[in-house]
Amino acid sequence: MTTIYDIAKKTGYSPTTVSKVFNNYTDVKDQTRQTILQAAKELGYWPNAHARTLTTKKSWTIGVLFVESSGIGMQHPFFSAVIESFKQVAVAKGYALMFISKDVGGKQSGYLENCKIRGVDGVVVILSDYEDPYFKELLDSDIPCVVLDYETSQAHTLYSDNFEGSLLAVEYLYSLGHRKIAHISGGINTFAGSKRVQGYELAMTRLNLETKESYIVDSAYYSIESGYAAMMQILDLQERPTAVFVAGDHLALGAMRAARERGLRIPNDLSIVGFDNIELSQYITPALTTIAQDTALMGSKAADILIQSIDDPSQVLESVVLPVRLIVRDSCSSVTNTT
Amino acid sequence: MTTIYDIAKKTGYSPTTVSKVFNNYTDVKDQTRQTILQAAKELGYWPNAHARTLTTKKSWTIGVLFVESSGIGMQHPFFSAVIESFKQVAVAKGYALMFISKDVGGKQSGYLENCKIRGVDGVVVILSDYEDPYFKELLDSDIPCVVLDYETSQAHTLYSDNFEGSLLAVEYLYSLGHRKIAHISGGINTFAGSKRVQGYELAMTRLNLETKESYIVDSAYYSIESGYAAMMQILDLQERPTAVFVAGDHLALGAMRAARERGLRIPNDLSIVGFDNIELSQYITPALTTIAQDTALMGSKAADILIQSIDDPSQVLESVVLPVRLIVRDSCSSVTNTT
DNA sequence: TCTTATTTCGAAACCGGTTTCGAACTATAT
């Protein structure tokens, strides 16, 4: 491993000057710069990020806090799409991404501890369970954070307009003639889930539709399985709805499966609207009508905000609400006879 | 930021002794240890990983090299499933995961350079294009690598038995009575893709079936779109096959869509076998019969091998071939009249 | 030619840890 000292020795200049070359200081003669650069190339020199971080206190590393209660981690398509777009702008600005976990090496430690130990410059957090005390601990710290899909006054936040999404979905179903509209929630205890329920309820009220208790089924996770179970529950109702607004595409997939098993055809016998617009929703049959979140924008915008906040921690906290839109495909049909 | 020097000052012991406490040296009196631990707690001490790495030359960081030519990055379900399981064992052993990219900060740099700069202890690589010269550069280096879905004598390798998978698929279709079996390849230029084609060809030969040129369609990427295009090409054939073995589930989704648009019912008019067993393949209609790779095993095994290799770089290179299995679902039907 | 201003460079301290090796101190054996 060659160091700036090796280069200094070889060229006859001091380590100081060598360091200056790699940091684009102006007080070094151009010819000197060339000599040093040349020597660096010959010796195969790579700057040591750890040594640099030690003095500068900047690691050029962003922590990714990404945990789902369901435990499937990176596999969730919505989250991974966001992170992918986040990564692209972060890398372009010179940052590397590092996963933050608790319990590293089998030792109970917590997110904040690991962030401190690793010296990350900032953290982007996407959790399904924001009640985690270890997350709170991180929020309370001085580490710049941008948190997605959640609302808090302690950090920059970024989330889709879940509320509006629900309105769009229900109003669309209404416009097709549906009056008995049920809702499969993604968990009232999650931020997005509760917003979506609220949006559903408001929409129903606005449209003068009765909001029955039994028409709202809470499913614990955004998984296919729980969507299946929730739909089964709805199908057992004596007064079956003609349409179901489902708070997530994965849930919707499970719901569609349940309906199919019960012999219901979609959209003929039952209309379904999802939420998220995951890639596959357009390829299933029938293609899923859903509310699209702009994952690419969410990721890139989050990176912009976080990096700004790293550069200037005194920045006022931003709270960005991203627009959603209805994507009409084939999983809904109009109701002719409104019983 | 409190350091071991702060703790030393507060307790009256030397930085050496403080350091020893955190490194579990035995030559420190138990009472001393308690005093120092107590002081550390009070001062809110976190060890500085960068400083530690600087002297020990070990960063407890594993680089993740994960690029797809299609550019969708982490979103690919197969790859992200593998990484997720990799991450779990790596974290349990005390490592953090860091994404390695080239062109950091807009500067053309390459994978090796970034690995060297960041001082990662090892790298797990999953690429779709293993011809990348920057990847070769990394392979030629002294950094421990484990590469997935590829074969090379320069690193530890790990891949599913693609060849066997093809045999299973074709033999299964044969057992259902199919004789005209086509193949949509995932790209003859990828390692897995070529193995799958070879397996297909061997199976056909073994079963005494004619391997027509036109029955093998090469699709550039493992995307839904290219699966769609490839299937269209097959459906344009005058002598249409009764079954298609598709080299990837995503491709299969596109292929099914194409067939459906052409008015063909699956499995009645056309049988399809996929490859990968992505989560969604069981939820589409008809549920996809496919060849399953053991992604969890691949990830955890890869982590085991890499970490062993980090601990002892002189280890002989391992090349692990993981078993695959046929998962029968609803996308294939038996052929009664073999024309 | 002598100031003065501008370039160009380097000594030295510092960042926060680790590790070797010897010294001092305590306990045990003779």
Next chain:
DNA sequence: ATATAGTTCGAAACCGGTTTCGAAATAAGA
């Protein structure tokens, strides 16, 4: 009381960089 063994601790060098500030060298101005 003395020799020996075992325990406990710390001085100092080192890891590979950055940065301040002053000095030397060179160029410009009078």
